[in-house]
Amino acid sequence: MDQLRDTLDILDRLISFPSVTGEGNLELAGFLANRLSECGAQVRMQLHPDGHQANLFATIGPETDGGIVLSGHTDVVPALEDGWISDPFEMRQEYGQAYGRGSCDMKGFIAAAVAMAPHFAELNLKRPLHFAFTYDEEVGCLGARQLVNEMREWDFRPSVAIIGEPTMMRIIEGHKGCCEYTTRFAGLEGHASNPGAGVNAVEYGARFISRLLQVGEELKARAPETSRFEPPHTTVQAGTISGGSARNVIAGQCEVEWEMRPVSSADYKFAREKMRLYCEEVLLPAMREVSPDADIMTEVIGEVDGLEPMSENEARDIVAELTGANGADLVAFGTEAGLFQSLGMSAVVCGPGSIEQAHKANEFVSLDQLQACLGMIEGLKRKLT
Numbered sequence: 283m284d285q286l287r288d289t290l291d292i293l294d295r296l297i298s299f300p301s302v303t304g305e306g307n308l309e310l311a312g313f314l315a316n317r318l319s320e321c322g323a324q325v326r327m328q329l330h331p332d333g334h335q336a337n338l339f340a341t342i343g344p345e346t347d348g349g350i351v352l353s354g355h356t357d358v359v360p361a362l363e364d365g366w367i368s369d370p371f372e373m374r375q376e377y378g379q380a381y382g383r384g385s386c387d388m389k390g391f392i393a394a395a396v397a398m399a400p401h402f403a404e405l406n407l408k409r410p411l412h413f414a415f416t417y418d419e420e421v422g423c424l425g426a427r428q429l430v431n432e433m434r435e436w437d438f439r440p441s442v443a444i445i446g447e448p449t450m451m452r453i454i455e456g457h458k459g460c461c462e463y464t465t466r467f468a469g470l471e472g473h474a475s476n477p478g479a480g481v482n483a484v485e486y487g488a489r490f491i492s493r494l495l496q497v498g499e500e501l502k503a504r505a506p507e508t509s510r511f512e513p514p515h516t517t518v519q520a521g522t523i524s525g526g527s528a529r530n531v532i533a534g535q536c537e538v539e540w541e542m543r544p545v546s547s548a549d550y551k552f553a554r555e556k557m558r559l560y561c562e563e564v565l566l567p568a569m570r571e572v573s574p575d576a577d578i579m580t581e582v583i584g585e586v587d588g589l590e591p592m593s594e595n596e597a598r599d600i601v602a603e604l605t606g607a608n609g610a611d612l613v614a615f616g617t618e619a620g621l622f623q624s625l626g627m628s629a630v631v632c633g634p635g636s637i638e639q640a641h642k643a644n645e646f647v648s649l650d651q652l653q654a655c656l657g658m659i660e661g662l663k664r665k666l667t
Contacts (some may be wrong), residue, residue, distance in 0.1 A: 302357065391448075
């Protein structure tokens with residue numbers, strides 16, 4: 283019970299920091315850094331270029347290869363929903379549940395991990411335990427992307443990552459990626475009575491969408507035979523198209539918002555390259571034949587790496603042994619797990635609470651779920667000593 287009490291004390295503090303995505307998390311990160319430093323962890327802070335946000339990476343034990351990472355994001359979505367019956371940024375404990383913004387997504391897991399840190403610090407670990415706490419996951423895993431890029435240059439490489447998103451302590455071994463883009467077409471306006479004298483950006487936007495749909499059909503044929511995703515293949519779709527000013531004016535501007543949900547990094551590269559080549563080799567030459575200033579620009583809104591299910595997965599095997607689970611599932615939502623997998627690490631998602639509570643008024647995590655999470659983390663001692 284002491285571990286649960288410590289977890290709730292830490293969770294109370296974490297909820298009190300309104301670390302809304304994009305608004306800064308330095309106070310929260312500093313609090314976690316102090317807690318981990320006090321028990322002897324080696325702490326690294328990685329600042330965002332704006333100086334208002336930071337990733338934290340801490341290590342208990344030797345900085346050698348083969349460590350296990352406990353990872354969570356510190357940012358939360360705004361608490362703007364109707365229906366909150368108490369301050370979202372003050373923890374309320376009632377009916378065996380801890381309420382507050384971020385309680386399950388995902389400060390509950392972070393609190394449990396930090397509460398257990400002193401117990402690992404007392405051991406002579408042969409294999410290191412790492413803590414990775416990131417910023418701005420909710421808008422494209424921006425902090426984790428920065429952290430992973432830096433980790434590529436380190437002298438040591440962890441081998442296992444456990445991402446504590448709320449799964450009701452189920453093991454999640456796979457999810458699709460989610461990549462969002464806005465492609466803008468700059469044409470040449472003119473009178474509609476002479477279409478050939480201008481560059482109709484809306485028409486080129488429509489041709490872009492037509493090619494995107496063709497690529498989508500090609501991606502269906504690339505679906506792995508053993509895919510457990512639904513649908514089993516990488517999907518693409520155009521969400522919006524807007525442009526032009528009047529029916530009798532050649533449209534000078536157009537904007538297409540589109541997305542892709544890849545089942546593999548190979549599909550991601552395939553689709554992006556197909557669309558890049560179509561723009562550069564087909565659309566742009568035709569546009570610039572009329573107007574040299576015509577252009578096509580694609581803005582990356584967010585790219586969340588998918589987590590590809592692997593036949594051999596040490597992270598899955600470890601968590602299964604610790605939790606007693608006899609299977610692993612896939613989910614529709616995205617996480618930071620795929621970024622750690624891109625480093626060659628095995629990764630799974632497993633944490634306390636339900637995703638059904640995330641991003642809703644009166645978000646909560648049950649004390650039973652926190653206790654189960656503490657049990658899983660404590661079981662790691664057998665894997666590290």
